[in-house]
Amino acid sequence: AVGAGDDAARNLSSCLTSHGVTTFSLPSSPTYAALLNSSIRNLRFALPGVGKPAAVVLPSSKHGLRAAVLCARAAALAVRVRSGGHSYEGLSYTTENRVPFAVIDLAGLSRVRVDGGSATAWAEAGATLGELYHAVGTSSRTLAFPAGSCSTIGLGGIVSGGGFGLLSRKHGLAADNVLDAVLIDPSGNILTRDTMGDDVFWAIRGGGGGSWGVVYAWKLRLVPVPDTITVFTASRTGPVELVAGLVHRWQFVGPNLPDDFYLSVYLPTGGGSSPDSNVSVSFTGQVLGPKRRAMAALRRSFPELGLAASELAETSWLDATAQFAGLATAADLPDRRLGSKQYSKGKSDYVRSPIPLHTMAGIVRYLATGPPEGGCVILDPYGGAMARVGSGATPFPHRAGTLYGVQYQVYWDEDPGEAAPVGWLRSLHAFMAPHVSRAPRGAYVNYLDLDLGVNDWTVAAGGSSEAAVAHARASWGAAYFGDNFDRLVRAKTAVDPGNVFNNAQSIPPLVNV
Numbered sequence: 001a002v003g004a005g006d007d008a009a010r011n012l013s014s015c016l017t018s019h020g021v022t023t024f025s026l027p028s029s030p031t032y033a034a035l036l037n038s039s040i041r042n043l044r045f046a047l048p049g050v051g052k053p054a055a056v057v058l059p060s061s062k063h064g065l066r067a068a069v070l071c072a073r074a075a076a077l078a079v080r081v082r083s084g085g086h087s088y089e090g091l092s093y094t095t096e097n098r099v100p101f102a103v104i105d106l107a108g109l110s111r112v113r114v115d116g117g118s119a120t121a122w123a124e125a126g127a128t129l130g131e132l133y134h135a136v137g138t139s140s141r142t143l144a145f146p147a148g149s150c151s152t153i154g155l156g157g158i159v160s161g162g163g164f165g166l167l168s169r170k171h172g173l174a175a176d177n178v179l180d181a182v183l184i185d186p187s188g189n190i191l192t193r194d195t196m197g198d199d200v201f202w203a204i205r206g207g208g209g210g211s212w213g214v215v216y217a218w219k220l221r222l223v224p225v226p227d228t229i230t231v232f233t234a235s236r237t238g239p240v241e242l243v244a245g246l247v248h249r250w251q252f253v254g255p256n257l258p259d260d261f262y263l264s265v266y267l268p269t270g271g272g273s274s275p276d277s278n279v280s281v282s283f284t285g286q287v288l289g290p291k292r293r294a295m296a297a298l299r300r301s302f303p304e305l306g307l308a309a310s311e312l313a314e315t316s317w318l319d320a321t322a323q324f325a326g327l328a329t330a331a332d333l334p335d336r337r338l339g340s341k342q343y344s345k346g347k348s349d350y351v352r353s354p355i356p357l358h359t360m361a362g363i364v365r366y367l368a369t370g371p372p373e374g375g376c377v378i379l380d381p382y383g384g385a386m387a388r389v390g391s392g393a394t395p396f397p398h399r400a401g402t403l404y405g406v407q408y409q410v411y412w413d414e415d416p417g418e419a420a421p422v423g424w425l426r427s428l429h430a431f432m433a434p435h436v437s438r439a440p441r442g443a444y445v446n447y448l449d450l451d452l453g454v455n456d457w458t459v460a461a462g463g464s465s466e467a468a469v470a471h472a473r474a475s476w477g478a479a480y481f482g483d484n485f486d487r488l489v490r491a492k493t494a495v496d497p498g499n500v501f502n503n504a505q506s507i508p509p510l511v512n513v
């Protein structure tokens with residue numbers, strides 16, 4: 001396989017050079033490791049045992065990007081597209097079964113053009129959320145974009161999978177605010193909304209990255225925000241019963257607050273070996289309005305939280321995005337090098353009926369037995385605009401009736417082998433089964449989880465089979481997309497019947513079978 005990879009890399013290299021693309025790196029190059037590792041966030045996939053690409057290509061124009069796709073195909077390499085590199089399962093820079101592959105990294109395609117007059121922006125897909133937020137927030141204090149909170153996430157991945165954030169109860173997912181897109185298909189055609197067809201334009205807005213082609217750029221609808229908003233993080237520590245009581249009560253508050261309110265829950269793992277140990281919880285809040293209004297509404301609807309005026313601060317949306325990204329100032333938002341690199345594993349769920357108080361106490365107790373300082377559970381409130389979009393309007397099906405999303409995370413700094421934290425995470429996920437959505441048990445495609453099932457491609461262009469489609473439909477397809485899965489298969493078959501854009505959980509096409 002190594003020899004085949006070497007030949008392929010030579011072919012790729014001469015093809016790229018003949019197309020005028022010189023920014024690529026082969027394993028023999030001194031820049032290769034730094035370029036490959038530049039945006040790997042999850043160190044599980046930087047270990048020496050993980051198969052490495054035959055080349056990393058860093059195009060700097062749409063035409064260079066197109067050439068990269070065509071040259072990788074001509075060299076019989078599998079294509080892996082990377083924007084911000086935040087894939088929880090490393091799917092943007094690894095392959096299954098050691099198939100030789102090339103990474104096409106869009107970090108050099110990160111221009112953002114804001115048009116304040118029409119409240120729209122064109123953003124190249126390699127731009128990070130921080131680059132987008134900075135461009136939007138510095139162009140106007142009253143324009144914003146609804147997406148995630150970590151500044152180094154790439155627009156290529158997050159928008160492809162939906163994109164939930166602090167503005168989503170007011171304005172929906174990032175994908176709900178895509179007006180147009182430029183997609184390069186497997187044959188090198190450059191498609192827009194008008195030419196890609198309705199099914200494909202629908203699929204690229206929530207059907208997950210890596211299945212459809214390369215998104216070169218998104219046209220985004222920017223949304224209005226007041227020039228002053230209110231933010232807070234309210235932490236509480238106490239006995240299990242107190243914390244469970246707050247989280248139990250939150251289930252009735254968070255998803256039902258006015259759309260201008262976002263209030264999420266963060267529960268760290270660890271904290272208690274004995275049944276009497278104190279545990280903690282924090283509530284992250286953003287309110288699109290002044291502190292006075294935020295205080296009045298939260299004191300009325302959630303008096304148990306005992307929010308003090310001193311816990312709230314007024315700021316601009318731009319400064320709030322920096323704060324929630326953990327940055328010192330908004331000037332750091334465009335810096336792609338910031339953010340931590342750790343070993344990690346995530347899983348997700350959706351809750352449709354409030355969890356009873358005694359069960360919530362059991363969950364909080366279970367979390368207390370988890371890795372100390374090495375994990376968390378985050379509850380994201382839905383409702384509002386999230387519930388007003390139909391469950392088939394985009395591939396993302398978790399809409400009306402979903403109270404909140406659950407994200408489970410474990411992370412660790414050394415590589416002792418993954419058994420302990422990942423095993424604990426899986427047992428937590430099993431423990432939660434009776435309390436979350438069922439038939440199907442939902443999951444969020446942007447919180448990729450290969451435990452749900454995988455494709456088993458053994459060649460660069462994955463192929464197509466009824467069995468692959470049935471397997472995907474019955475496992476991760478149902479969890480991520482519910483009833484939308486079959487339309488995704490139709491879109492895939494239309495745009496990429498040869499399955500050039502594949503990965504461990506890409507949508508399989510259904511051709512001639």
Ligand code: FDA
Nearest residue numbers: 083084085086087092148149154156157158164209210215
């Ligand atoms: P990456 O480059 O790894 O790509 C992810 C997938 O999309 C891969 O399959 C890749 O091939 C494909 N892809 C990338 N660029 C593409 C392109 N231009 N065209 C086609 N396919 C492309 N999510 C959320 O909704 N809200 C949040 O607040 C957060 N917060 C968060 C914090 C942290 C620290 C992490 C690690 C992750 C999140 N996420 C999140 C999840 C995040 O949305 C998800 O991991 C995205 O897929 C990341 O997109 P990147 O472009 O960074 O990833």
